Amino acid sequence: MNSKKNNHKNLFLRFWHSNNTKVSVVRDVFFALLFVLIILIALWTYTGQWFNAQPMVAIESNSMKHEDEPFGRIGTINAGDMVLLVKVDGKDDIVPRGNNLKGARAEQNKDDYHYGDYGDVIVYRPYGKDVTQIIHRAICWVEYNEQYDTYTVEDYDIYNQTTINIPEIGLYNYAPDNPHSGFITKGDNVTTNQDADQTTGQICDEPIKLEWISGKARGELPWIGVINLLFNDITTGDSTLYNVPRDSFDCLILLLESLILIPIGMDILSYYKNKKQELIDQNFKNQKQLDDLTSLTILYWGAMIALFMISYLLIEYFIADVYHFMIIILAHVVFLFFLRLEGKILEVKDMQKWLLLTAFTGPIGMTIFYIVHKNANNF
Numbered sequence: 098m099n100s101k102k103n104n105h106k107n108l109f110l111r112f113w114h115s116n117n118t119k120v121s122v123v124r125d126v127f128f129a130l131l132f133v134l135i136i137l138i139a140l141w142t143y144t145g146q147w148f149n150a151q152p153m154v155a156i157e158s159n160s161m162k163h164e165d166e167p168f169g170r171i172g173t174i175n176a177g178d179m180v181l182l183v184k185v186d187g188k189d190d191i192v193p194r195g196n197n198l199k200g201a202r203a204e205q206n207k208d209d210y211h212y213g214d215y216g217d218v219i220v221y222r223p224y225g226k227d228v229t230q231i232i233h234r235a236i237c238w239v240e241y242n243e244q245y246d247t248y249t250v251e252d253y254d255i256y257n258q259t260t261i262n263i264p265e266i267g268l269y270n271y272a273p274d275n276p277h278s279g280f281i282t283k284g285d286n287v288t289t290n291q292d293a294d295q296t297t298g299q300i301c302d303e304p305i306k307l308e309w310i311s312g313k314a315r316g317e318l319p320w321i322g323v324i325n326l327l328f329n330d331i332t333t334g335d336s337t338l339y340n341v342p343r344d345s346f347d348c349l350i351l352l353l354e355s356l357i358l359i360p361i362g363m364d365i366l367s368y369y370k371n372k373k374q375e376l377i378d379q380n381f382k383n384q385k386q387l388d389d390l391t392s393l394t395i396l397y398w399g400a401m402i403a404l405f406m407i408s409y410l411l412i413e414y415f416i417a418d419v420y421h422f423m424i425i426i427l428a429h430v431v432f433l434f435f436l437r438l439e440g441k442i443l444e445v446k447d448m449q450k451w452l453l454l455t456a457f458t459g460p461i462g463m464t465i466f467y468i469v470h471k472n473a474n475n476f
Contacts, residue, residue, distance in 0.1 A: 154232070155179050157326060161175065174232065176326070180232070231300055235282055250263070259272065263293075354424065358424070397460040432455075445470065
């Protein structure tokens with residue numbers, strides 16, 4: 098038994114540490130798939146939406162937009178965001194905003210504050226049909242008494258009435274043609290969604306039944322949904338990307354940029370260590386050094402041009418420009434470190450002057466350094 102365990106352990110270690118290119122590719126794919134599986138299991142476990150439903154959705158409209166949102170709009174729901182959907186098993190799983198949650202009841206209901214307001218935000222399909230889902234806040238529960246054809250809305254102190262009057266959300270003498278119990282819902286955007294979804298001619302003129310609800314929103318992956326909307330617009334011809342706020346685009350660009358820089362940074366660190374080892378061992382040749390210096394100069398120009406184009410063409414807000422400028426400075430400093438290392442390998446005595454020139458002129462200084470020392474060392 099122990100022998101089999103040792104064999105399995107040795108096999109795994111050989112697989113893990115192998116430098117064979119084919120084995121490395123298989124190993125990378127295996128662990129990438131394993132990572133994705135772990136993430137999906139975690140999402141399904143948290144949301145309770147096992148296989149037969151979506152654990153998260155991308156937001157397509159600005160019906161939940163708030164006027165006082167911070168830069169990046171974290172904490173509220175906007176087009177381009179993704180939210181997790183927690184399974185709803187019954188009416189009590191959803192806490193509506195109600196009439197007085199912003200008043201005396203607010204202190205007692207801090208746990209019911211979600212996405213910039215009180216009450217749960219739900220995702221539902223109007224009339225239960227296979228149409229675009231709506232993500233709006235549950236305002237109140239309407240209890241319909243079929244025997245007496247009356248409605249009770251406890252959150253608004255309405256009891257056994259033949260019609261519902263809630264002027265603040267646009268309901269006047271409300272009595273749906275197909276009466277039943279359900280939630281009254283409304284978007285948070287005070288400009289585009291002044292009235293409830295159930296007002297005449299709006300999204301769904303009936304209270305939202307429990308079976309129409311896909312889940313309640315919990316958590317947020319800001320900006321990531323923009324990628325989903327992009328592919329959706331390409332395949333369907335829709336124009337949902339126009340709903341994404343400009344600062345959300347900026348934040349997505351900075352996020353992707355930061356994620357890309359992580360593996361690049363690891364490769365740069367490995368390359369830097371190898372170069373330092375070359376310096377210690379003096380194990381290099383002139384032609385190899387020329388190739389390294391050529392590549393470094395080309396990469397420097399490419400990196401600076403790409404970063405400045407991103408800043409000029411894609412980023413609009415000042416705060417995003419500041420963050421992006423810090424990335425440009427960091428990249429600039431990294432290339433200065435490599436230039437200094439190349440200078441040591443080439444045994445350049447006036448290296449401080451070259452570093453100062455490149456610090457102020459960027460890739461121009463490194464290009465001049467390359468031309469001068471290429472000729473001086475007869476590469």
